[in-house]
Amino acid sequence: MSEPVFLTVDQGVAVLTIDNPPVNALSRAVIDGLIAQLEVFAANDALAGLVINGRGRTFVAGGEIADFERPDFSSQKLNAFLIRLEAQERPVVAALHGTTLGGGVELALACHHRIAAQGTKFGLPEIKLGLIPGSHGTQRLPRLVGLSAATDMIMTGKTIGTDEALTLGLIDGIVDADRLTAAAIAQVHALAGKAPRRCSALPLPEAAPDALAALEARAGQPGQPAYDAALTAMTAARDLPFAEGIEVEMRAFEALVPTQASRAQRYLFFAERAATRIPGLDKQTAPRGIATVGVLGIGTMGAGIALAAAMAGYPVTLVEADGEALDRGMQKVQDTLDALVRRGRLDETAARACRERMTAAVGLDALGAVDLVIEAVFEDMDLKCGIAGSLGKVCKPRAIIATNTSTLDVDAIAAASGRAGDVIGTHFFSPAHIMKLLEIVRGAETAPEVLRGVMDFARRIGKTVVVSGVCYGFIGNRMAEVYMRESEAMQLEGATPGEIDGVAENPDVWGMAMGPSRMLDMAGIDVGARTVIEWIKSGAGPRDPSYRILCREMFASGLHGQKTGQGYYRYEGRKALPNPDAHELAEHLAAQFGIEREQAPNAAEIFERLLFPMVNEAARILEEGIAYRGSDIDVVWANGYGFPRWRGGPLFMADEIGLRTVVDRLDHYAETFGNPRGYWDVSPLLRHLADIGGRLSEWTDQSKQQRAQG
Numbered sequence: 128m129s130e131p132v133f134l135t136v137d138q139g140v141a142v143l144t145i146d147n148p149p150v151n152a153l154s155r156a157v158i159d160g161l162i163a164q165l166e167v168f169a170a171n172d173a174l175a176g177l178v179i180n181g182r183g184r185t186f187v188a189g190g191e192i193a194d195f196e197r198p199d200f201s202s203q204k205l206n207a208f209l210i211r212l213e214a215q216e217r218p219v220v221a222a223l224h225g226t227t228l229g230g231g232v233e234l235a236l237a238c239h240h241r242i243a244a245q246g247t248k249f250g251l252p253e254i255k256l257g258l259i260p261g262s263h264g265t266q267r268l269p270r271l272v273g274l275s276a277a278t279d280m281i282m283t284g285k286t287i288g289t290d291e292a293l294t295l296g297l298i299d300g301i302v303d304a305d306r307l308t309a310a311a312i313a314q315v316h317a318l319a320g321k322a323p324r325r326c327s328a329l330p331l332p333e334a335a336p337d338a339l340a341a342l343e344a345r346a347g348q349p350g351q352p353a354y355d356a357a358l359t360a361m362t363a364a365r366d367l368p369f370a371e372g373i374e375v376e377m378r379a380f381e382a383l384v385p386t387q388a389s390r391a392q393r394y395l396f397f398a399e400r401a402a403t404r405i406p407g408l409d410k411q412t413a414p415r416g417i418a419t420v421g422v423l424g425i426g427t428m429g430a431g432i433a434l435a436a437a438m439a440g441y442p443v444t445l446v447e448a449d450g451e452a453l454d455r456g457m458q459k460v461q462d463t464l465d466a467l468v469r470r471g472r473l474d475e476t477a478a479r480a481c482r483e484r485m486t487a488a489v490g491l492d493a494l495g496a497v498d499l500v501i502e503a504v505f506e507d508m509d510l511k512c513g514i515a516g517s518l519g520k521v522c523k524p525r526a527i528i529a530t531n532t533s534t535l536d537v538d539a540i541a542a543a544s545g546r547a548g549d550v551i552g553t554h555f556f557s558p559a560h561i562m563k564l565l566e567i568v569r570g571a572e573t574a575p576e577v578l579r580g581v582m583d584f585a586r587r588i589g590k591t592v593v594v595s596g597v598c599y600g601f602i603g604n605r606m607a608e609v610y611m612r613e614s615e616a617m618q619l620e621g622a623t624p625g626e627i628d629g630v631a632e633n634p635d636v637w638g639m640a641m642g643p644s645r646m647l648d649m650a651g652i653d654v655g656a657r658t659v660i661e662w663i664k665s666g667a668g669p670r671d672p673s674y675r676i677l678c679r680e681m682f683a684s685g686l687h688g689q690k691t692g693q694g695y696y697r698y699e700g701r702k703a704l705p706n707p708d709a710h711e712l713a714e715h716l717a718a719q720f721g722i723e724r725e726q727a728p729n730a731a732e733i734f735e736r737l738l739f740p741m742v743n744e745a746a747r748i749l750e751e752g753i754a755y756r757g758s759d760i761d762v763v764w765a766n767g768y769g770f771p772r773w774r775g776g777p778l779f780m781a782d783e784i785g786l787r788t789v790v791d792r793l794d795h796y797a798e799t800f801g802n803p804r805g806y807w808d809v810s811p812l813l814r815h816l817a818d819i820g821g822r823l824s825e826w827t828d829q830s831k832q833q834r835a836q837g
């Protein structure tokens with residue numbers, strides 16, 4: 128193995144290079160190497176100064192996050208090195224490129240001068256892992272760029288480019304990438320003999336009185352202690368000398384590492400990467416190439432999908448059955464682009480370029496030449512199968528045919544195409560050009576190179592992917608179905624949508640972005656009800672006549688949620704108010720089905736009945752091999768359903784509560800309510816893990832094989 132840090136001499140300057148692929152993370156070996164090589168430099172008076180750079184595609188992109196999980200983790204060794212580095216009398220210049228993030232920025236801040244290659248990105252993303260910078264970033268950065276700018280970077284974790292970094296003073300110069308090391312060496316010579324400019328010694332630039340206001344507003348929220356820690360550290364930067372400030376930072380940082388919120392967010396960080404590894408999919412399998420895309424059905428989803436592809440640079444053909452629908456669809460696309468420009472999310476040139484990549488057409492024949500067709504027509508099995516048959520004939524050989532169905536049997540649609548190997552599910556979330564999640568549904572016959580091709584496409588359009596097998600609702604909607612079932616059952620028992628959503632949205636208890644009723648009102652009760660009705664009609668759904676009857680009846684009476692101004696709530700503009708009509712309907716249906724309303728579920732019961740059945744369903748999804756790992760399921764919920772990242776996802780949250788408790792409470796409800804429909808049957812996997820003290824979030828395909836073997 129080559130050394131992760133090595134020192135060369137160029138024009139009388141020591142060049143210390145970090146070589147720890149893929150992203151030069153500050154692992155223990157890198158830190159040891161930095162310490163050792165700094166001593167080599169310090170012992171050689173003949174050298175004019177020191178340049179630190181990174182080999183490969185980036186300078187240091189952060190700390191080694193896996194090291195945080197070690198019981199003996201400490202940032203003290205690195206921090207002592209940074210103090211020693213900054214204390215050098217000869218010039219120390221950082222040569223930055225790629226994505227200089229987290230510990231990479233902190234290392235650069237301990238140098239005396241910073242030069243970056245054109246296009247370098249900078250950020251302190253620790254907050255996204257429930258942490259704050261722990262290697263003096265909170266103390267050096269404000270002294271260099273001012274308290275407001277430093278606080279903004281630290282509390283948002285945002286990434287900035289070279290121009291902004293130069294304006295802020297984070298870097299001192301920008302050069303072309305091929306001149307980076309040479310420019311840094313020249314800078315060492317230029318600075319030789321001058322007093323080093325040390326960030327720690329700079330006086331804090333005068334700060335606006337409200338420099339910490341935004342952070343103060345975020346702090347104090349339950350479940351997210353990183354904001355409180357950031358406030359503590361930034362206040363120390365403002366009020367204390369550097370030597371005391373770094374002590375405050377260290378204590379605040381070290382207290383965050385073991386918190387549940389940070390563990391949950393680090394878990395998701397790794398989970399999102401693990402989700403891209405597909406068991407049994409040979410690394411050698413070459414992806415089917417996708418250079419052009421077609422979208423069929425330019426409704427809510429089709430418009431968003433077409434935009435997502437076009438914004439990423441793909442030429443897209445948008446197709447509808449007739450001219451009128453096509454005009455409507457293209458108008459929707461244009462309106463969305465205009466809104467993105469208005470909100471500053473896209474500049475006008477990019478919006479125009481995006482629009483120019485789109486071609487509108489009527490009829491399927493226009494899709495004959497594209498590499499990937501994504502079908503997003505109504506959720507109707509006969510329609511989807513008919514269309515799959517036509518696409519099977521129209522599409523060129525080796526083109527991929529994807530369906531955006533949210534619940535239907537992808538294998539049946541694949542069979543109808545006459546070329547099942549080319550068919551796959553791509554379940555986008557609404558709005559498709561914004562939501563991060565893409566659930567890729569791998570059919571029984573989907574060819575490996577088709578799966579790979581679609582995964583590459585997903586990465587290019589910036590999606591977080593999870594691969595699911597075929598079943599009703601796949602991973603996310605199958606679990607959401609159980610969640611909705613209990614929400615509606617509890618409404619018949621006398622709890623109001625406001626009470627139920629209140630529990631789900633309460634960050635002290637849970638912290639969902641939206642509770643079940645608010646979510647369905649937004650997505651459209653018509654959309655939800657139609658799915659349930661189709662499911663029941665297909666014979667595969669529940670036979671219980673009261674199953675989600677509230678949603679079905681609301682649909683029948685025209686209460687479709689936000690779009691009609693009435694659903695579980697009544698809307699005044701966007702404001703949701705209690706809807707007496709919905710409450711009355713629940714009462715009426717309860718009487719019709721003989722459901723008692725004397726004692727409505729309390730907050731504790733609401734919480735358990737929303738979360739635990741969903742976790743139980745997730746365990747079944749794992750047993751059936753629909754998901755490859757427990758953590759994939761959490762990735763789905765954190766990226767597609769507004770599950771708070773700082774709780775990790777439903778499985779991580781259940782693991783933290785304890786699976787024994789989950790199982791005991793499911794058994795308790797089976798006993799209390801009786802269990803005629805089997806809703807409270809505990810999945811064997813869940814019971815097994817509760818018995819052995821295991822964790823669902825750590826369950827993988829291998830665990831399954833090991834268990835099967837004995």
Ligand SMILES: NC(=O)c1ccc[n+]([C@@H]2O[C@H](COP(=O)([O-])OP(=O)(O)OC[C@H]3O[C@@H](n4cnc5c(N)ncnc54)[C@H](O)[C@@H]3O)[C@@H](O)[C@H]2O)c1
Pocket residue numbers: 423424425426427428429446447448449452456503504505506507514531532533534554555556557650654
């Ligand atoms: N709306 C959501 O939140 C959501 C989320 C995920 C997945 N989905 C799925 O996406 C698909 C589309 O849903 P949507 O909400 O965009 O529906 P939508 O009603 O907004 O759009 C459907 C579009 O398909 C077009 N269409 C119908 N038949 C056609 C045909 N024969 N040829 C060409 N175009 C045809 C319609 O004109 C319409 O524009 C469904 O399968 C749905 O289950 C929806």
